[in-house]
Amino acid sequence: MSNISVAIGADHGGYGLKTDLLPFLNQLGIKVLDLGACTYDSADDYPDFASAVARKVACGQTDRGIIICGSGVGACITANKIKGVRAGLCHDVYSAHQGVEHDDMNVLCLGARVIGIEVAKEIITAFLNARFTGEERHKRRLEKLLQAEKEG
DSSP states (O other), X not given: OTTOEXXXXXXXXXXXXXXXXXXXXXXXXXXXXXXXXXXOOTTOOHHHHHHHHHHHHHTTSSSEEEEEESSSHHHHHHHTTSTTOOEEEOSSHHHHHHHHHHXXXXXXXXXXXXXXXXXXXXXXXXXXXXXXXXXXXXXXXXXXXXXXXXXX
16 A cells, blocks of 8 residues: 555645544555645635645546545535546445445545544545456446546
8 A cells, every 4th residue: 555645635624634644644654745734724615625636636646635624525526526536425434445446436535524533544544455446347337437527
């Protein structure tokens, strides 16, 4: 897992969880690009952080992304507006690895007001350890998804 690079970002709703997760990510030996928030600011906006993380993943600067806001919903919606990003909101381990294995998910969205630190660690570990299976049915579905993205 240590050869994976991850962009991470959070608004005020996810700031505390992101801050708590950074030592864990560093402990895993992951190359982390922290895109903020760097301080708690109740007036900041999730689209700023979600789009910043999504763009780093979309351009290939990082392998994966993690975005944290209060519920995870706004971050997920924003990230999926960026071409090349397949973001999923996951509050359980199964969705985190299955999203990568079947759907080639490259951005994980978390809700800091929904889950705690230990569950977040388990979800992130599952997300980062998972790989797209490349099975024919998954490739076929991914191609359809990419075609839908292309058509807009």
